[in-house]
Amino acid sequence: MPLNIKKEVEKSFVSKKILDYSSAIKKISELKEKNKTVGLCHGGFDLLHPGHIKHFESAKNLCDYLMVSITSDRFVTSRKGSGRPIFSDKLRAYASACTEFVDFVVISDFKKGIEIIKKLKPSYYIKGPDFIHKTTPGITAERQAIKSVGGKMKYTDDPALSTTEIIKYIKEELDTKKLLLIIDRDGTIIEDVNFLGKNKNWQEEVKLKKGVVDFISYLQTKYNSTKVVVTNQAGVARKYFDCKKVEEINEYINGLLRKKGIRIDNWQYCPYSDRAYAEKKKKEGFEYDPKFVKDKTKRKPSTEMVFDSLKEINRDIKEFSDIIVLGDRDDDKGLAENLKARFIDVNNKKYEELVNEVNKD
Secondary structure (H helix, E strand, O other), X not given: OOOOOOHHHHOOOOOOOEEOHHHHHHHHHHHHHOXXXXXXXXXXXXXXXXXXXXXXXXXXXXXXXXXXXXXXXXXXXXXXXXXXXXXXXXXXXXXXXXXXXXXXXXXXXXXXXXXXXXXXXXXXXXXXXXXXXXXXXXXXXXXXXXXXXXXXXXXOOOOOOOHHHHHHHHHHOOOOOEEEEEEOOEOOOEOOOOOOOOOOOHHHHOOEOHHHHHHHHHHHHHOEEEEEEEEXXXXXXXXXXXXXXXXXXXXXXHHHHHHOOOOOOEEEEEOOEEXXXXXXXXXXXXXXXXXXXXXXXXXXXXXXXXXXXXXXXXOOHHHOOEEEXXXXXXXXXXXXXXXXXXXXXXXXXXHHHXXXXXXXX
């Protein structure tokens, strides 16, 4: 099945060189009557590449006019398997027609080249040099077909360059690193506000940090990235706001990021306070909700929120070739150390400085 492109978009790819069967047959007949030779190249010509173009160039040097027949989608799929062709026959025909060496294009809705040879009756049927000595049933039948219509086989001397091999190279060799990007919220994605959500006008207090947001956008373009936000929210334990408020704020920030083209895969927060710290702050006059005070919490620099996040999105940390923690505090740095990840401190740094830092190694 080819790449899904809307029909209305596909209709814009038009060329006068693309003919239907009757027009192609008539054109070849007229040219032959004028003692002009017409060569025919036949194939899928998917993901048009320099090898195809060189083949067209060499083929045109063997004839007066060059016709290219494009195998229709269903027969490319039956031969090459699921996922092929990349482009539909209409788009493949358009791409071939746009090359200067091709004079005419027709879409062949036949399983093999034999049928289109017999239908069009070209002067020459032109193949690459790798077919010269082949005696497979397919090429043998094509030789017989061109002979039966009074034409000849001709071969180019082009170097081989396979679409299948190119696709394999793209899939297996190009190294697009898988990045796990762990992002702090307050002071990193947004300007730091003392216990955001404590005030009724908290939406007015939310200000995205442009340099950091642009940097995240850069990273998701450069890498195959998974992005999670982990944030300590002890304001819940201190009774400044509840969990519902934290989630409301996270969703609000998430919406702002989406408008910037950034999609966060998962959000995690820890509403608890460590007991030892809470007891100390109580002596200073701070009040805590006992339900949110624990001997041990998932607060950063603990890695637990990160692993909870990965579990929720069904990912394994071993999948990633690089892990980066973006933050502005020591607990973010500690999280990076515990994960054996790279830490990038966003404090007082512009976009260009952040890009330079991630690329300095």
